[in-house]
Amino acid sequence: MVINKKKVFVLGLDSMPPELLFDRWLDQLPNIKRLISNSIYGEMKSTIPAITCPAWVSMMTSANPGRLGLYGFRNRSSYDYEGLSFASANTIHQDTVWDILSKMGKKVVVIGVPMTYPPRPVNGCMVTCFMTPDTKCDYTYPHELKTEVESISNGYILDVGEFRSDNKEPVLKTIYNMTEKRFRLTRHFIRSKEWDFFMVVEMGPDRIHHAFWKYFDQEHPKHIPGSKYQDAILNYYKYLDEEIGETLNLLSDDTLILVVSDHGAKKMIGGICINEWLIQNGYLKLVQYPAESTPFNKLIVDWENTMVWGEGGYYGRIFMNVKDREPRGVLAPQHYEHFRNELIRKLEDLRDENGRNINTKAFKPEDIYTECNGIPPDLIVYYGDLFWRSIGSVGNRTIWASENDTGPDDANHSQYGIFIMRNGKSQYGMRREGVTLYDIAPTILNYMDIQVPVDMEGEVLQ
């Protein structure tokens, strides 16, 4: 009997931008540079929206967000105005790579992949992600694994707690702590568990970009020259490079290694207060305009005179108040398309404080997805091509904000993340174009000699 010993190791780095990793700092990252010199690598296109949920799920199922019915962390579960419901592992209906491999009898280890809480049975072990409420919950499969995780990591850290703070020192310290514990656990599992497929996602890069981007990027509107945090991101990358080097040293030469990110990162110029804009354009009416900045769900909306409302986030979501669809809908269904087109035209003409077009892009879900399960937003919007975020609060009587409504934030997401693939073949640092995150799952299955399900959307990377 031929025993298939093919192994795959996937390291996920949340929010890793190719511009920094490949183009700016690679020479200072010897382990990643060495890996790349034996790999194919390049930019990897994310989902629309380019956000942790749905991007990681799309990557590991090779299914687009419309098929998954996941348009963000929170999704409409009904057409009423009650807000959005949180997605979780239970809302994902497509098989992930590790589900498929588990069914085929392969042993898997999964650590920290977003949207894996609550943990589900796998043929191996799982440590869930930052969407776990806290470490008091059951965050492992099997249940007993938790004791081992806590013991090896000396207190596991799911995510950075007090994130939005001007007191940067504790934020920085926790990011390092969290990363160190995750890599320590990863190396422990590499050595001690039986596995054919191993995947770990580190959230540290995303957190450090959001908290420290303005200190190194001289073009950031809030750049502070000469700050002691000027090299905070670079130093973290160097640290990450050491951890990666130490981890990859444990893997055999014939292990397929993938280093991937769900999206990239870019400076954040500011925020568009979408509901202020809608009010100013006569599309949204409040019973009373608030005296101070107030989250949208705390406002009393005059729904009978409201056509549209918007959600905050790294990208924008627009919902239309349609007659016979929403409880107090006013927009006649026959005018829906015409009105939506008018909205797109106006949104794409959004200007900054100086009257310059900021290059906003608005997408109709049915144009970018093969199907739209669940309740999709009526529009998905990249304000200023993601250099601007969406702000849902109302109360400042302006559509432009220099700060996020939930605290300081320096960076936004970008459409392209990274991929590096070392498959043991003689491939010397070839930069590959045209790769999307949908290609990762079929590539893994194909390497493991498992038939790629016909509904997977990506291509096998060779």
Add this chain to the structure above:
Amino acid sequence: MKIQMQNEECKLKNKGFTIWLTGLSGAGKTTISHLLERKLKEFGRNVEVLDSDVVRTNLCQGLGFSKQDRDINIQRIAFVCKLLTKNGAAVISSAISPYRDARDKARKEIGNFVEIYVKCPLEVCAERDVKGLYKKALKGEIQGFTGVSDPYEEPLNPELVVETNKETVEESTRKIMQKLVELGYISPKSPVANVYSPEEEARIKERLSRLGYI
């Protein structure tokens, strides 16, 4: 009132049943069974899938595809389904089960039996040919292949027909879930919100808000 509701849901949760997917090879039984498994687990059900390939490897090794062997195969599957159903599991069988009398016997034996005809024209199944079996059967390399050289007897009164050449797997699964609600095997209440308690949800929301996601 609330307690009464909870009791009702509790009772439903313990009510075993067997979803019997029948149809040609390549019609989509296995694909539907995987999605259905997920959906049922969301409802907190213990689910067991008896995939025909897995069953033939483990439970019915040595059996061929003669009418007699096929009948024994179905009898054994039905027996396991009965035991699991009796103990409150949600069971999904995805065997071709081409003969009407064998399915009817299974229905009688199991009791809580939901027959789903996974309908798809032979030409479409042959075109899909997921396992490459039609090609071989049409060349005459496989004898007694259902739909090609052996009959498939369509169900006369299935609980539901899903037509996989006309609808997506999600649509088919949705219809089956709806049928299970109608038949009283699962609660109509959406299970999605049950993952986080209100306190946990507030904490997650606060965290995601601070992280800038929402």
